[in-house]
Amino acid sequence: MTNLFKLTAVSSLVLASMTLPMHAVATDTIAVTEQNYNQAAAAKYMGNWDKHGAEKGIVHLPALVPAGNKAPVVRMNQDSLYSAAIAHADKDGFIHVTIDEFENESGTQDVYTSVHILDENSASPMYKVGPGEYSVKIDTDFAFIIFRAGVEDKSDVTNALAAQSRFHVDYSGTEEFSPQGYVAPNYDVAQRDAMTKKLKQEFLEAGEDFFYVESLDAADANNGRQMRSNAQGWGGMPIEVGVSNIYRNTKQFEGSVCQTTTFQEPDNKYFTSITLYDAAGYMLDTERFSINSYEWDKNADGSVTISFGCGDDAPNNLETNGEDFNYTVRNYGASHDVEYDLFGGRELKYLAGGAVNPDHK
Known part of the structure; x- marks a missing residue:
């Protein structure tokens, strides 16, 4: 799993x-x-x-x-x-x-x-x-x-x-x-747009977590990681367990094949959600591009499987319409386990042929 x-x-x-x-x-x-x-x-x-x-x-x-x-x-x-x-x-x-x-x-x-x-x-x-x-x-x-x-x-x-x-x-x-x-x-709009495009690409290639600071006096404020986070997802916040949210993002995945991920549901205080995005950071324009823990179905063992581009019969299927995507998991009132990243979930398994994609571990 x-x-x-x-x-x-x-x-x-x-x-x-x-x-x-x-x-x-x-x-x-x-x-x-x-x-x-x-x-x-x-x-x-x-x-x-x-x-x-x-x-x-x-x-x-x-x-x-x-x-x-x-x-x-x-x-x-x-x-x-x-x-x-x-x-x-x-x-x-x-x-x-x-x-x-x-x-x-x-x-x-x-x-x-x-x-x-x-x-x-x-x-x-x-x-x-x-x-x-x-x-x-x-x-x-x-x-x-x-x-x-x-x-x-x-x-x-x-x-x-x-x-x-x-x-x-x-x-x-x-x-x-x-x-x-x-x-x-x-x-300067042209300079800002060019830098934003560059930083967004660097963020996806790095596969790193979002990083935000409380003030410019905070450790690592104004570093490259904060800039990349603001380019790809402006408006986040520092971690405060049980209060604030932890946002985690994936690399780009191929949208033309059926893929899934399975995970143990985190013990977030409020709720959890998953949303699909394009490379620019906008939500995919499909019939179903997001799901949250109020609505997803659990497996018999309590775990959760999310499907991507696998059809209506697949568990908790999100539609890609063949478009490449990345996704963000939002943890509202994040738990300690989420803080320490014990849940992973950035790995997807190809169902066609049963092969595991080695590029997204």
Whole structure:
């Protein structure tokens, strides 16, 4: 039996139909280098959300994120409905957010909720799960704030939609110190795109785990691994067992053959998911490109088999439509076993001819 595990980010068909307000961009062009790539990546993705008004109020996405490059951020998924905001720190450098308690509204059930703070350095100083009033000091003027409302059944997002009303952001820092809102630094787009393409390829070739830091003062901040992670999957967080998420990714696999992986289900506190991506980091545009532990079927011994391009009769089959793919395993409230990578799962077994692919061990 092979074992498994690997990576987060935001949602929606609604983005294509939203009216885009004008947003500010600095005039002076900044060259993109290895020294500022993480800042350039943050400016790109924060700028994407700024276009939708996230600097003025929380943008709630009422639909699951679309497959393909219609998504506003790479490595997005359908595990949650997302809400996003951009806010300026207060006079002491703090960001303040709230998740209200579940009030058992008629016809709704409580779901997984979390809030994730990223700064303009692509660092992640805070990830919290569940109701509470949270504050965190950031190293930059603005923060990007992501709320998640968990989706257990992709055919019914009623509970997740209800949870979005429980999310709140304190915008008083923006009103006091930057009433004009967030102004995205004007990094050279061609240079950033070229470096992103290079780093994405290096990430897949290395077959390494995603790596994120709490601040620029953290060990290994601004190293090549962090840059590659932000290129292939911007918006992750450092590991905090039982609270934050661990994202693990695979190399590219051939999509034209039936392949499977089998693993013991990890003891994550909340849930686990697997999502298929293309080489650019966007979800494969197929009928079924993701699955989570709420919905997958277990084997008689309690293990889980995931099939890739094997047909509807195969256990927990994800469709590739013949397209080469990599996949991310997201561990929500990751366990110690997942932290120490005891589950593997990056190995796939070819069923055609029964041969094991030696290139992906």
